[in-house]
Amino acid sequence: MSSATQRAFIDAIAAQAEGVGQDSPKVRGANWRQATVATVSASGTITATDGTIARRLETYTTPTVGDQIAxxxxxAGDWVAWGRLATGTVTVGQTIGVRKPGFTSRASVTTMADDPHLTLAVTPGEYAxxxxxxxxxxxxxxxxxxxxxPAGSTGSWWPGGPDSGMTALASSPRWGALGDVDTSTLPVGCQGAGILLACRPVGTFVITTAGTVALSWAQQTTSTTATIIRGQSYLKMTRIA
Structure with a gap:
């Protein structure tokens, strides 16, 4: 056998070995990559669009077809799905939120305006x-x-606070709710400057176009004594569908 033939033979064997190694996880070791979910199994696995079957970590909740995952x-060749990658979209099961770092004071004003801190960017979906x-x-x-x-959004909400006619801290809460989220307002009561109260607005919002959800507020009746929303207040939204 000539040296050229020997060289070609050796190169062919090396190329074949390299190809086998690339295809065998036992040779190449552990690996990771991105994948797109094609189907979700009740057994705790997902199947990617390329046919790879991977078992979900416990932290990968509410898997959805189309998720971009790691x-x-x-x-040994077993696949594990770590969870969703950031895509710029709020995914089902994901919670977004913001904490108000300081207070905002408004006096002698009944015109609604967005709070400078309690604002969230959302994408289309249904949110709690x-x-x-x-x-x-x-x-x-x-x-x-x-x-x-955002334009076209619908939903219902409740302010979860004391009635605006309250005269004492033991006054009844406001039970009235609203069936829209884009036009109407609801008041909650105050007791006096420096007397801290709390309310817990909750609701379900259906967002049809990407945009911003913001708490909007003002005084119910104009007063030279400021109405103040304090720091440590927060706003959270969880996508449920």
Whole structure:
């Protein structure tokens, strides 16, 4: 056998070995890559669009067809799905939220305006809303609440606070709710400057176009004593569908 033939033979064997190694996780070791979910199994696995079957981690909740995920392979060839990758879209089961870092004070104003901190960017989907507001103000002024939402949004909400006619801290809560999220407002009561109260607005929002959801608020009745929403208040939204 000539040296050239020997060289070609050796190169062919090397190429074949390299190809086998690339295809065998036992040779190449563990690996990870991106994948797109094609189907979801009740047994705890997902199947990617390329046919790879991977078992979900416990932290990968509410898997959905079309999810962009990270999967990893062990040296033995088993695949595990770590979870969703950031795509710029709020996914089903994901919670987004923001904490108010300081107070905002508004006096002698009944015109609604967005809170400078309690604002969230959302993408189309159905959301459960949960907010916690710490506030104070004059009984004469109260706190009027509403929402700024992307065009076409629908839903219902409840302010979860004391009635605007309250005269004492033991007054009844406001039970009235609203069947829209983009036009109407609801007030909750104040007890006096420096007397901290809390309300817990909740609701379900259906967002049809990407945009911003913001808490909008003002005084219910104009008062020179400021109505204040305090720091440590928060706004959260969880996508449920």
């Amino acid at each position: 999967i990893t392979q062990s040296g 809303l949960d907010a916690f507001l710490v506030y104070d103000g004059a009984q004469a002024g109260d706190l009027k609440l509403g929402w700024t939402v």
